[in-house]
Amino acid sequence: MSRKQCIAMLLAGGQGSRLGALTAKIAKPAVSFGGKYRIIDFTLSNCANSGIDTVGVLTQYRPYQLHEYVGSGRGWDLNEIGAGVSILPPYATQEGGAWYAGTADAVTQNLDYIKSHHPEYVLILSGDALYRMDYREMLATHITNNADLTIAVMPVPWEDASRFGILTTNEDHQVTKFTEKPEQPDSNLASMGIYVFSYDFLVNALEEDAINQRSSHDFGNDIIPKALADGKRLFVHEYNGFWKDVGTIASYHETSMDLLGENPEFDLFDTKHPIMSNDSTRPPHYIGPDGRVDDSLVANGCKIMGTVRHSIISTDCVVGDRAIVEDSVLLPGAVVKNGAHVSRAILGENAVVEEGVKLGSVDTTKDTAVVGNDVVIGKGE
Amino acid sequence: MSRKQCIAMLLAGGQGSRLGALTAKIAKPAVSFGGKYRIIDFTLSNCANSGIDTVGVLTQYRPYQLHEYVGSGRGWDLNEIGAGVSILPPYATQEGGAWYAGTADAVTQNLDYIKSHHPEYVLILSGDALYRMDYREMLATHITNNADLTIAVMPVPWEDASRFGILTTNEDHQVTKFTEKPEQPDSNLASMGIYVFSYDFLVNALEEDAINQRSSHDFGNDIIPKALADGKRLFVHEYNGFWKDVGTIASYHETSMDLLGENPEFDLFDTKHPIMSNDSTRPPHYIGPDGRVDDSLVANGCKIMGTVRHSIISTDCVVGDRAIVEDSVLLPGAVVKNGAHVSRAILGENAVVEEGVKLGSVDTTKDTAVVGNDVVIGKGE
């Protein structure tokens, strides 16, 4: 094989515990989002739309649905012979098994995979945000700067900067300082956790980090500070598009609602950078004689007999007669029975709200109501 | 989905340490065998030829090549939507990660997978032997006997019986006793490690075993003795065809040689039960003007300029001018350079024997020579 220019390593092993009931039985990247997608779709689509044909997906926490969903990568045109998507779970060797201890460790344990493709550059991604990026542009930045490591950053409001990992740069966009959650930020460029490494530097950095017993084996905590201290060439690539984390219940709900409205910042209908998925082939949804849908997304396979307002109704949901769903997200297969009323709630996959039950509140000072997958909410609850 | 009749769980996690250098970097089921196959091909082909469309492959030890090779299962027509092959590595939950502690534990940890298919019967297989079996016949035996558990057995010579797990039965083929390596065997029916379980019994047995702290969580050591003690309906299914383990260097070599000759007991050319594989598309092999091949198998992509006798030459091997290969197995990509002489040896993938080197001996009292993957044998060695 001729040398590959760039492969991607997608960190998909985290539990996503801040998503609460939604990740009790399923890894965060496999959580449903946007009516017919799963969170990992957005990153995999970015890879496909950037012409990257080799993606290692590092899994650890409850990966079964994720493995099934990603499958051979065909959903994202990532099923190339000798390339495409590879699922990379932790594994045992002669020395026994080792779980992934940190983001850098996960990649270290799969250095053989990276070496087998022998790319010039390695793109490190995580699968838990909603954004569209052409990684080729970031790669071009990296190559132009002759960098060892390029970090994607986005400007955040100065008042929020102390919640992020902040990169300080000189006028050539070279990184001079990296501070995790600075109290007195001197820059508002926040790391997006997206890195391009030159191959040789990555291999050396990871091999050194692996034998450093004081390291937590994390890219942000260990690899970047060490690289800066060693005088390596670190640059930023500034991104100014839409980017939102979906890692908490609040951000999940808010980012979902962002998809609605006349001209959403993140438009699922944009065909220039299509969001691909491992689609099911369910029939069109049916809206009944008394159905009423307003300012909402409705996926295939649904049956809408009642009223839906400002909500996302995923594949195969049912909204019964006289039921009302508002400001809510129904995950695939959720059922709101006749006369029930669901407000500002997230219903997990195949969750059921029984007849006449009232769930959630339009009061935005209260927490979003969350119902776990397969949970039935009856009158008593 | 309507209820599935039978799914298979294929235990492919073992290290296979008795295969020495051949499994240093690769799981046993992924080891090359028979010129163009890998060991797991035989079991997966049995599944496909038995009409089983759902196979969970439990992996643990260095699974990368195995995962890549099995892929979506397409090589064995096991890529059904909502079924097909699923790779099931160990995983982490909220309680942390757990490696597979024994054969039964591996299945226990994937009970969710089994339950999601809700089959009537579960077939437990291991992926380290060469045999052709229509599992439908075994399933029919199980159903006819209204059994809880059916164990495939084969008659072994009485003098060898003390090396096996031996099942004693009554005239109805019901199991009355199970003895691991009995000193005084009262039966010559050896367990092949192939089981059909009724679904409810399997789930109960595994859930009970999981909380038994004295259990080693192994089907042979724990589940079967307990089931017998509990008075469950255990039956045998007798198999009388070709069956050979390939788990040691000696048995690997011997079983390989069994494929040669005029009428081998295990015929790779049998098209009634074809052996399928995830084939590469390499050109036909070339045999040179002075090439000479006798009583051998030669796969695609090879170049044979010298002499090959009573050997197996796998995909993309090279045998140089005046080189001699006899009574040997060359794994994919192995190279025997000009004038070298290889006898009774196994050369790992991409191993190289340098010009003029003599390796191995026809003396059958000596051990088979083994060269690990990617190892180069020069003059000095």
Next chain:
Amino acid sequence: MINSKAIGYITANYAGTEASKLIENRPVASLPFMGRYRLIDFPLSNMTNAGIRTVGLVMPGNWRSISDHVGHGKDWMLDRKSGGLFCMPGNPYGTTKRGMRFLLRDIISNRELFERATTPYVVMMGANIIFNMDLDEIIDAHERSGVGVTMVYVKAERHHDDASRLIIGDAGRVQSIEAGCEYGDNKFIDCFVINRELLLDIINNYANADYLDFFEAIAGDFARIDVCSYEYKGLAIGIFGERSYYQRSMELLTPDVFDQLFQKDRPIRTKAHDAAPAKYYAGSNAQNSFISAGCKIYGTVRNSILSRGVIVESGANVSNSIIMFSCVIKRGARVENAILDKNNVIPENTEYRGTPDAILVMGKGARH
């Protein structure tokens, strides 16, 4: 489990008896249906759901739309090393004669499919009468009865020129087949099971009559061949032209009827697309309609079926219509009792209206 009893054979080269803009450039088998399907999806899915993994598909001369949609059969689990989908050339002009769906010449010229098979039976189907049937039941009934051919029929619910009726005698034996159906007749639904060896015998013995339909050719030999019948009690929808296409589609606008055809445990499979969920904007108003992924609804939709990517702008009004892929109903336009083939754009404030008895049909528009 994979079905080891039968392979399948589907004829997709029926070209219709009446002219229509809808089938000018495509065979009836690739007509879009219920928003995201094509008629050919139904016979293929019936086969797939019965575990049949070897299917011969007889292609018309204008095969392009079927080829684009079906590909190599992956969406029906027919992209396989052993067996799988075999696209086979059929009579390039298709079959246009009433009742003619199994041209003997097509069967004979593709005999290799039947010769290579090892199963005892072959299930043969057209693509114009659609249903969601447990084929295993039919195969089992055929096997139990020990006959040569089992023809599946329903009790006809209406007059039907294009279908055939079965005259059935004792013990369900078919005595003859006649053209046309009236209410209550035994309407053949272009689906039968035949013993494979018998089929090979017929191929050998009736080659001189290869211009005939299979059942015309063997008409004199029903008793010898032992042709039996099986009544199917479910929904079977015959689509042979514009009028039946429209009426049958509209009848499916009742969830109870729709659910007979689209069952979760026997899904109708089709080619997957990457379309976003349908989006309803503030002020939209849709009722009693099927609306596909990728639609954008600003205006009003009533009693209609919208395919992927249809846009109904604000103030536009669509009623009692079938709107195919990527049509745009511009601001203030009105579409009623109409079928719009794909890619049509209805300009602002214009009307395109038929009547219930005279549906307006607009052929394919230009890609926009």
Next chain:
Amino acid sequence: MINSKAIGYITANYAGTEASKLIENRPVASLPFMGRYRLIDFPLSNMTNAGIRTVGLVMPGNWRSISDHVGHGKDWMLDRKSGGLFCMPGNPYGTTKRGMRFLLRDIISNRELFERATTPYVVMMGANIIFNMDLDEIIDAHERSGVGVTMVYVKAERHHDDASRLIIGDAGRVQSIEAGCEYGDNKFIDCFVINRELLLDIINNYANADYLDFFEAIAGDFARIDVCSYEYKGLAIGIFGERSYYQRSMELLTPDVFDQLFQKDRPIRTKAHDAAPAKYYAGSNAQNSFISAGCKIYGTVRNSILSRGVIVESGANVSNSIIMFSCVIKRGARVENAILDKNNVIPENTEYRGTPDAILVMGKGARH
């Protein structure tokens, strides 16, 4: 990485100028070649290896063998959601005129392929001249030069009726194209790169001349269109009939020549089959030959090419021959200077011999 500069267009409907049993029932593009390949594998693999993931394949009227082999393009990574393989109807009678490989009518009737694309270039190829080329280099050269069309040629190594020669002027500009080649001429290898917008212009402006070959149609406009040339220094093998098929195959019996066509870093991809490794029995004797998986060799083979599943029984002798899929050379039989199409059985102790100047050809046998 996926190629974002070009899509591909391959014509597979060249039907040959001379009659041959080998192409009675198949187009030249699906001729078996070097044991396990078909000619169509080469243009497809060249595209695949350059990262091209959208390819239009123009099918002949007798498309069955290509469809069975190519399927939906999975083996060439062309089974995709976005882009992928598009099988398109071509002139059903194929092109039989010398030098005619890019019939303008086929290009025009499949213009949608070019209209939908977003890449700046289109790579167009026939299926009769095969090579293993880094197409990226050609595309880059085309891009750097800024011309409208770049035609790829080699220095002809022999007289060649069926190929075209390029008359090249200053700065590599093509002045004209003439029929036939002699040693040393600039032989066009049916491969060119064209700007997609230019191609769409030509489609619009030359519709009246659609019965012509693309290059015939634009012959008067080479200067305006800016038609440039690129010399390919590697091996290009033209196969237009029985004789060239046999001779070019035999020339590949030298590993150095063979290795130019079959390179590990740019593999020729083809449909995968489940055949066991070739088996040699005690006493077999094969030399200077290519032998495919699934063969069983008991007898003698010299200077020959054997496809999958060929059996050479003991005492049988095959020399200087091409033996296709599933042939059996029975005990004591002798085959020399011959081409056996698939499924032939040569009976015991018979001879089937041609001479180097008059190769014997046996058409397809019956399945056995």
